[in-house]
Amino acid sequence: MWNRFVASLLLSFLLGSCDLPRDPEQTLSEVRGNTLIVGVSSMEAFDKAGERLVVENLAERLGAVVELQPGEIHDLVNAVENGRVHIVAGGIPESSPFSSKVAFSSPVEIARSRKTVLGTRKGENAFLLELNRTIAEVNGG
Amino acid sequence: MAEQVDPLPEDLRSIRRRAVRLEWWTLFWLGTIVVAMWAVLGQSQAMKTAWLEDMMSLIPPALFIAKSQIEKWPPNRHFPYGYIRFGTLAFMASALALLAMGLFLLYEAAATLLRQEHPTIPAINLFGREIWLGWLMIAVLVYSVIPPVSLGRMKQEPGRRLADKVLSTDADINKADWQTGLAGIAGIIGIAFGFWWADAVAAGIISLSVVKDGVQNIRAATAELIDGAPRKLDGTEIAEDAEIVCSYLAQKFPESRVRIRETGNLMRVSIDHPHPCDPKIDLDALRREMKQPWRLQEITHSFSNAGKNAPHREPS
Numbered sequence: 001m002w003n004r005f006v007a008s009l010l011l012s013f014l015l016g017s018c019d020l021p022r023d024p025e026q027t028l029s030e031v032r033g034n035t036l037i038v039g040v041s042s043m044e045a046f047d048k049a050g051e052r053l054v055v056e057n058l059a060e061r062l063g064a065v066v067e068l069q070p071g072e073i074h075d076l077v078n079a080v081e082n083g084r085v086h087i088v089a090g091g092i093p094e095s096s097p098f099s100s101k102v103a104f105s106s107p108v109e110i111a112r113s114r115k116t117v118l119g120t121r122k123g124e125n126a127f128l129l130e131l132n133r134t135i136a137e138v139n140g141g
Numbered sequence: 142m143a144e145q146v147d148p149l150p151e152d153l154r155s156i157r158r159r160a161v162r163l164e165w166w167t168l169f170w171l172g173t174i175v176v177a178m179w180a181v182l183g184q185s186q187a188m189k190t191a192w193l194e195d196m197m198s199l200i201p202p203a204l205f206i207a208k209s210q211i212e213k214w215p216p217n218r219h220f221p222y223g224y225i226r227f228g229t230l231a232f233m234a235s236a237l238a239l240l241a242m243g244l245f246l247l248y249e250a251a252a253t254l255l256r257q258e259h260p261t262i263p264a265i266n267l268f269g270r271e272i273w274l275g276w277l278m279i280a281v282l283v284y285s286v287i288p289p290v291s292l293g294r295m296k297q298e299p300g301r302r303l304a305d306k307v308l309s310t311d312a313d314i315n316k317a318d319w320q321t322g323l324a325g326i327a328g329i330i331g332i333a334f335g336f337w338w339a340d341a342v343a344a345g346i347i348s349l350s351v352v353k354d355g356v357q358n359i360r361a362a363t364a365e366l367i368d369g370a371p372r373k374l375d376g377t378e379i380a381e382d383a384e385i386v387c388s389y390l391a392q393k394f395p396e397s398r399v400r401i402r403e404t405g406n407l408m409r410v411s412i413d414h415p416h417p418c419d420p421k422i423d424l425d426a427l428r429r430e431m432k433q434p435w436r437l438q439e440i441t442h443s444f445s446n447a448g449k450n451a452p453h454r455e456p457s
Contacts, residue, residue: 021273022335024259103261123259123337125273132264133271 019126027120027127028062031086036064038087039076045091050110050138051118055087058134077101080121087131088119106132109139146215148225148407150435153303160299160308161209163292164202167315170288171199178285181277184260186253187328187343188278190246191321194351195285197242198318200235201311204228208307212405225405226365232307233362240355246348250341259337262329275329282329286322289315301374304406304433306361309374314354321347371403371436382431386410389427390440394418407438414444 023029036059040046059066069076069085073092079085080102092098094107094117102119105128109115118135120128149157178192208228216223262278264271293315300309324343331339364372371383383401390399390412398413414420420442428434 020333021262021275022333024335024337103263106263106266121259122261125262125275125332128261129264129271129273136266136271 021125021129023124023126025083025121025124027083027086027124028130031064031127032062034064035067036062036087037067037069037085038089039069039071039079039085041071041073041076041088041090041092043070043090045116046089048111049091049114049116050108051089051091051116053110054108054118054131054135054138055089057138058131061130061134073098077119080119083121086120086127089116091116092119093117103128106135106139108135146223147213148223148405148438149303153435156299156302157209160296160303160305161206163296163299164205164308164311167202167289167292167296167311168199168206170292171195171202174281174285174288175199177281181274181281183262183274183278185262185278185325185329185332185340186250186260187325187340187347188282190250190344190347190351191282191285191325193242193246194321194347197235197239197351198289198311198314200238201307201314204231204235205305205307205311207231222404225407228305228307228405229362229365232310232358233366236355236358236362239351240359243348243351243353243355247345247352250345250348253341253344254338257337258341260332260340262332273333275333278329279326282322282325286319289318293318304374304436306365306374306406310354310358310361313375317350320350365403368402370401371408382433382436383408385430385432386427386437389430390422393422404438406436408436409439409441410437411441411443414442417444 036055038055046052055066069079071079073088073090076085076088076090077098080088088102091114092104094104094115096104096117098119101122103122103124104117104119107115107117118131120131147154175192175195178188178195182188182192205228208231211227212223212225214224262273262275265274265277266272267277293312296308296312296315299305300312324346328340328343331343360377361372363369364377371380372378373380380403383403386408387399387401387410390410391397394412394414396415397418399410400413401408401410403409412420422440428437431437
């Protein structure tokens with residue numbers, strides 16, 4: 001019993017150290033070394049909340065170029081769902097009703113006045129992990 | 142309150158006390174598991190299913206503890222046969238709840254698969270690093286298996302000695318918990334490898350086993366509640382002691398109708414004699430043939446024009 005317990009923990013650590021988790025739709029590998037397409041619903045909120053900083057840091061991390069696509073929030077959510085856009089940003093609050101359609105990142109807490117989140121495609125856990133790591137760095141720094 | 146009446150013989154009461162203690166421990170450890178799972182739930186359908194199943198498995202221990210007290214209440218005018226069948230009624234109720242929940246979770250798993258929902262499992266900040274929640278879920282699932290399996294093993298023997306269905310099915314469900322843990326872990330590893338459907342499939346497998354448990358328990362409880370013949374602890378076959386008693390009495394009274402049923406874990410026999418005869422039975426001899434002689438609670442004789450070949454209709 002005890003041996004099995006230790007073995008499972010070791011297994012978890014081993015798995016954690018390779019390239020898992022992976023994206024079902026390969027978002028992370030698509031972005032790496034290419035273009036990070038960000039749909040922005042409100043350029044003003046995008047800057048004010050510090051989301052531009054997050055996005056630029058993430059792109060640098062992945063060796064990608066940022067491409068901003070302004071648009072209307074509903075169109076952008078649709079685009080993220082279909083993978084045409086990698087991130088949707090622009091002052092989305094944590095309480096946004098879009099949480100059922102896109103995966104929310106951890107809150108961006110650079111601007112003390114408002115906490116916002118970025119949206120990614122549901123199920124793309126590797127990409128979300130990189131995004132959350134970037135946000136943690138930016139929040140801390 | 143009047144003096145308590147205990148259906149169990151003296152030597153089995155310490156076993157029951159131990160069983161009650163084990164069930165209190167079960168409640169405690171399952172409680173910690175439920176809290177740990179709740180902390181890492183996330184969007185995984187398999188985690189949610191395993192969590193709900195563990196919450197439901199808090200019911201049988203609570204039931205056993207309650208029934209151990211209640212069945213000792215003395216009979217009164219309103220309940221002249223006492224409260225020994227309370228346990229079976231509560232057992233049926235919990236089996237129905239289990240079945241309902243299992244079916245609901247099965248539906249949820251199927252719906253998730255059909256909607257092609259990709260579960261998102263984010264990261265959590267631990268000791269300054271962003272760690273994928275999936276690894277934590279796996280760790281919690283591994284932990285969630287250990288207490289139930291150990292406790293299940295410890296409760297099996299008391300369940301058998303006390304001929305207690307609530308206790309022994311609780312022990313069986315606990316012992317089989319490793320299957321739930323394994324399915325949940327497989328689901329999350331599947332997600333880690335990018336197979337989004339692994340989670341819903343794992344949830345489906347877990348809920349199928351919940352449904353199976355629910356159905357089995359309903360069958361066992363039904364048999365007793367409608368005065369069926371006493372069953373074996375782990376299935377629907379007729380209990381050995383019941384067969385022994387029936388064949389012994391049928392031999393002694395070849396023309397009479399011998400019927401046996403169970404109330405709680407005790408057996409009651411009624412013998413219908415077609416014509417007057419000497420109802421004397423050597424109880425000691427009969428009890429010597431039985432594996433668990435204390436279970437034979439009463440033998441009732443009736444004298445009518447009935448007997449073995451009577452039509453099965455209530456007398457008007």
